[in-house]
Amino acid sequence: MFQVQFHTTRPATTAHLAQTMTLLSLTSAELQQQIEAELASNPALELVEKHHCPVCHRPLASSGICPICSRPTTESMEEPVVFISPRDDFYTHSDRSAEDFPDEPISPVFDDLPTYVLKQIAADLAPGQRAIAAYLLTHLDDDGFLTTSLFEVARYLHVPVAQVEAVRQMIQRADPVGVGSDNPREALLVQLDVLQEQKTVPDLAWKIVSEGMDLLSRHQLGDLAKKLDASQSRVQQAARFITENLNPFPGRAHWGDVRQPSGAAEQVYHQPDIIISHLNGDENNPLVVEIIMPLAGMLRVNPMYKQALTQTTADTRENMRNDLEKASLFIKCLQQRNHTMQRMMFRLVMLQRDYILRGEKHLKPFTRARLSEELEVHESTISRAVSGKSVQLPSRRIVPLSSFFDRSLNVRTILKNFINEETRPLSDSELAELLSEQGFSVARRTVAKYRAMEGILPAHLRHAN
DNA sequence: CTATGGCACGGATT
DNA sequence: AATCCGTGCCATAG
Numbered sequence: 442m443f444q445v446q447f448h449t450t451r452p453a454t455t456a457h458l459a460q461t462m463t464l465l466s467l468t469s470a471e472l473q474q475q476i477e478a479e480l481a482s483n484p485a486l487e488l489v490e491k492h493h494c495p496v497c498h499r500p501l502a503s504s505g506i507c508p509i510c511s512r513p514t515t516e517s518m519e520e521p522v523v524f525i526s527p528r529d530d531f532y533t534h535s536d537r538s539a540e541d542f543p544d545e546p547i548s549p550v551f552d553d554l555p556t557y558v559l560k561q562i563a564a565d566l567a568p569g570q571r572a573i574a575a576y577l578l579t580h581l582d583d584d585g586f587l588t589t590s591l592f593e594v595a596r597y598l599h600v601p602v603a604q605v606e607a608v609r610q611m612i613q614r615a616d617p618v619g620v621g622s623d624n625p626r627e628a629l630l631v632q633l634d635v636l637q638e639q640k641t642v643p644d645l646a647w648k649i650v651s652e653g654m655d656l657l658s659r660h661q662l663g664d665l666a667k668k669l670d671a672s673q674s675r676v677q678q679a680a681r682f683i684t685e686n687l688n689p690f691p692g693r694a695h696w697g698d699v700r701q702p703s704g705a706a707e708q709v710y711h712q713p714d715i716i717i718s719h720l721n722g723d724e725n726n727p728l729v730v731e732i733i734m735p736l737a738g739m740l741r742v743n744p745m746y747k748q749a750l751t752q753t754t755a756d757t758r759e760n761m762r763n764d765l766e767k768a769s770l771f772i773k774c775l776q777q778r779n780h781t782m783q784r785m786m787f788r789l790v791m792l793q794r795d796y797i798l799r800g801e802k803h804l805k806p807f808t809r810a811r812l813s814e815e816l817e818v819h820e821s822t823i824s825r826a827v828s829g830k831s832v833q834l835p836s837r838r839i840v841p842l843s844s845f846f847d848r849s850l851n852v853r854t855i856l857k858n859f860i861n862e863e864t865r866p867l868s869d870s871e872l873a874e875l876l877s878e879q880g881f882s883v884a885r886r887t888v889a890k891y892r893a894m895e896g897i898l899p900a901h902l903r904h905a906n
Numbered sequence: 907c908t909a910t911g912g913c914a915c916g917g918a919t920t
Numbered sequence: 921a922a923t924c925c926g927t928g929c930c931a932t933a934g
Binding site for chain 1: 910
C-alpha cells in the first residue's frame with residue numbers, strides 16, 4: 442500500500458487506464474476518427490495549426506523540433522530513432538531543400554486510386570464515356586469495389602446499362618486489375634482473365650473462384666476438392682496459384698506486396714500505422730521509425746475555454762469544468778499511448794533489426810509476454826498495441842506488426858529455401874532432418890504443416906528442378 | 907511399406 | 921478464459 446512508485450509521469454486513474462487501453466488498440470485510421478469525434482464533441486479541446494519545418498517542410502512534432510532534420514544524436518547506428526509522426530499522409534522522408542517544396546503542403550507522391558486509374562484509360566475513352574468513368578471511379582471504396590450498382594449509374598446518367606458495363610470493363614482491366622468489381626469473386630475472375638493472356642492458368646482456378654471462395658478463404662482444401670470433385674493435389678496447385686497471383690482486394694494492391702503467408706481473403710493491410718525507413722533513404726543512416734499520428738498539429742486544452750471558465754455563472758461552470766477535465770484526460774491518454782508505442786517500437790526495432798533489413802529468415806522468435814516484461818507493462822497492453830497494426834518496412838513491404846512475434850516465420854522461410862534449392866523432391870522427414878542440422882528441431886508432422894501454410898505441394902507432386 | 911493429411915490433445919500464448 | 925501451435929497417433933493413398 443505504500444509502494445507508490447512515481448513513474449516519471451501520470452498517476453493512473455481507472456478512467457485514464459481504460460481510455461489509454463482503448464486508444465492503444467486503435468490503428469491510425471481509427472485513431473483519426475476517434476480524435477475527430479472528440480474534437481467535435483468537446484469544445485475544450487483544441488487543435489492548433491500545424492507548423493512546418495523550414496528545411497523539409499514537413500509538419501513539426503509538438504516539441505517544435507523537426508524530428509528528422511535535426512540529425513539524431515544517437516551515437517550508435519544500431520539505435521533507431523523513434524518518433525511520433527504528425528502526418529496525415531505518409532512519404533519517405535528525404536533531405537530535399539525547401540525549394541523542392543512550394544509553400545503548399547506536401548503533395549502526394551502517388552495519385553489517389555481514382556486518378557491513377559483514370560489516367561490509364563483516359564486515352565481510350567470516347568467523349569461520352571468520360572462522365573461514366575468519372576462517376577464509377579468516384580464510387581469506389583477502399584478495397585476498390587463499387588459502392589453503387591451499374592443500374593443506378595445508368596439511371597443517374599441516363600445512359601444504357603450496356604455502356605456503363607463497357608466502361609466498367611475498361612476500368613477493371615486497368616492497373617490494379619479488378620478495380621470496379623462488385624465483390625472479391627468478380628475481381629478475381631477478371632484477374633484470371635487478364636492473367637490468362639500471359640501465363641497458363643490452371644483451369645480449376647476458375648471453378649474455385651466462382652464456386653468455392655468461402656472454402657478457399659478458410660483453407661479447407663479438402664472440402665473444396667470434394668465439392669468440385671477434383672483431386673487434392675490439383676486443388677492445392679490451383680489454390681496456390683490463386684494466392685500467389687491474385688488479389689481479392691484490388692484497391693489495396695497499390696500498397697505493395699502484402700500477401701499474407703497463405704490467406705487470399707484474410708485481412709490485407711492498406712495503410713501502415715508505422716513506417717520504418719532509413720534516414721534520408723541512405724542505408725548507412727540509422728533507422729527511422731515513424732508512428733503515424735493521423736493529425737497534423739498539436740492537440741491541447743483550449744486556453745480560451747479555460748479562461749472563460751472564470752467568467753461564467755455557477756450552473757454552466759460545472760459543465761465546462763467537466764469538458765475541461767475530459768479534454769485534458771484525453772490528451773494525457775493520447776500521450777501515454779504514443780509513449781507506449783514509442784518504447785515498444787524502439788525495443789522491437791533494436792531486436793528485430795535483422796528481420797527488418799534482411800528478411801524473414803532473420804526473425805528472432807519473440808513473444809509479447811517477453812516484451813511486456815522488458816517494458817514493465819501488462820501483457821494485455823502489448824497485445825492491444827500490436828493487434829491489427831501494420832508496419833511498412835524499408836523495402837516498402839507492408840507486414841502486420843504481429844509478424845514480429847511469429848514463432849515460426851524464420852523456420853518456414855528456411856524451409857522454403859531448402860525446397861527451392863532441392864535437386865530432388867525431399868520428403869517431409871528428410872526436410873525435418875535438414876532443419877535440425879540448422880538448429881531447428883521440428884517434428885516431421887510440423888514440417889508438413891509449414892509446407893501447407895506456404896502452399897507447397899507434397900514431395901511426390903513436386904518435380905525436381 | 908513410406909509419405910502425408912486429419913484429428914485431437916496439451917502446453918504455451920494472448 | 922480463449923486461442924494458437926506443435927506434435928503424436930492413426931487412417932489412407934500410392
